[in-house]
Amino acid sequence: MALDTVLKHLLEGPPITLLYADDVAPFADSKAELQLKVQKWQLALADSGLKLNTKKAEVMSSIEEDGPVFDANRIALAQAKEFKYMGRVLSADGTVEAAVRGRIKCAWMK
DSSP: OHHHHHHHHHOOSSOOEEEETTEEEEOOSSHHHHHHHHHHHHHHHHHTTOOOOTTTOEEOOSSOOSSOOBOTTSOBOEEOSEEEETTEEEETTOOSHHHHHHHHHHHHHO
């Protein structure tokens, strides 16, 4: 798998990045740390002949920090208020309301 090659260069210390198929979700304690991680991922992907799709990439933060996160080409990444991973919804504000609404909606569809 192509991401396995990329991972060898990026994983240091405890795993704080979610990976599933071709989706990558790095976690960071600050905007500056996330900025650095996004750029490292982008450069590592490029070294393997892959690229970050900045049109699909989004950033979600649970803390208020001014300004967007940029990729290595200074393209601002979109801000998201919710993040869906493996069928679960995480909200930037830490509430579970979006997850509960999603589960109720699924129940009504059955």
